[in-house]
Amino acid sequence: MTGKKADIQKLVELVEQLRGEGGCPWDKEQTRETLKPMLIEEAYEVLDALDGPDPRDLKEELGDLLFQVVFHAQIAQERGEFHLADIIDRLHEKMVRRHPHVFGDALLKTAEDVLRNWEDIKAAEKGRASASRPDSEKSLLDGIPSRLPALYEAYQITAKASRVGFDWTRLEDVLLKLKEESDEILQAYRNPEPEPVAEEVGDLLFVVVNVARFLGIDPETALRRSNKKFIRRFRYLETRVKEQGRELKDATLAEMDALWEEAKSNERSS
Numbered sequence: 024m025t026g027k028k029a030d031i032q033k034l035v036e037l038v039e040q041l042r043g044e045g046g047c048p049w050d051k052e053q054t055r056e057t058l059k060p061m062l063i064e065e066a067y068e069v070l071d072a073l074d075g076p077d078p079r080d081l082k083e084e085l086g087d088l089l090f091q092v093v094f095h096a097q098i099a100q101e102r103g104e105f106h107l108a109d110i111i112d113r114l115h116e117k118m119v120r121r122h123p124h125v126f127g128d129a130l131l132k133t134a135e136d137v138l139r140n141w142e143d144i145k146a147a148e149k150g151r152a153s154a155s156r157p158d159s160e161k162s163l164l165d166g167i168p169s170r171l172p173a174l175y176e177a178y179q180i181t182a183k184a185s186r187v188g189f190d191w192t193r194l195e196d197v198l199l200k201l202k203e204e205s206d207e208i209l210q211a212y213r214n215p216e217p218e219p220v221a222e223e224v225g226d227l228l229f230v231v232v233n234v235a236r237f238l239g240i241d242p243e244t245a246l247r248r249s250n251k252k253f254i255r256r257f258r259y260l261e262t263r264v265k266e267q268g269r270e271l272k273d274a275t276l277a278e279m280d281a282l283w284e285e286a287k288s289n290e291r292s293s
Contacts, residue, residue: 034090035107038097055098062091074247120144142186163187174243177232185236197237201230259286
């Protein structure tokens with residue numbers, strides 16, 4: 024497959040036709056606002072495909088996500104703002120600028136060096152773009168999207184902080200912090216006011232994200248896999264109880280625990 028070139032222009036022309044005179048009534052009605060949920064949905068479907076075994080699914084979902092990008096570019100072109108070519112040119116320039124160790128003479132030997140340099144370049148870019156803002160208002164955390172899911176937002180916040188050395192040095196220390204936050208939940212739980220409990224639960228989740236980041240694990244992917252594992256085992260419980268002619272609500276906790284362990288054992292042996 025090496026050497027094959029992508030003809031993205033035919034996709035641009037397709038969207039132009041869908042939005043143009045004699046095109047699709049539904050496509051012509053879409054706006055930036057109506058497309059927002061679809062963009063999010065397509066991104067999550069790509070994540071699903073990344074976890075799956077079939078590369079054909081990933082190819083399909085990446086295509087759907089790309090279609091959203093081209094669709095937004097078409098709307099911008101209709102509004103006289105920019106063209107898809109401008110997006111590609113801007114992206115190309117930015118990637119060349121942020122990889123001086125590849126396209127220039129910078130010497131960056133490790134991935135950590137690259138990330139630190141990336142942040143330095145971004146900070147310089149942001150500084151030029153917001154020169155009117157006083158330095159006291161600028162932050163390393165500027166630029167993190169406000170609409171990120173909270174799990175990913177926490178990951179991005181701590182990842183950026185870690186690149187300037189604000190991080191634990193040992194996994195054992197992160198796990199000690201996890202125990203500390205668990206203890207604080209118990210203390211807050213004994214308090215009749217609900218707000219402190221909610222705050223402590225948030226702190227616990229924040230540290231859990233740090234555990235994942237420290238180990239180089241994407242917390243969203245890890246949690247999604249655990250969700251799927253729970254669903255798979257819970258469905259096994261439901262099926263086994265129904266085979267006995269009963270409803271799950273009629274089973275005891277001990278019976279459900281036994282079936283849960285059975286499901287786990289079946290997975291290990293398969």
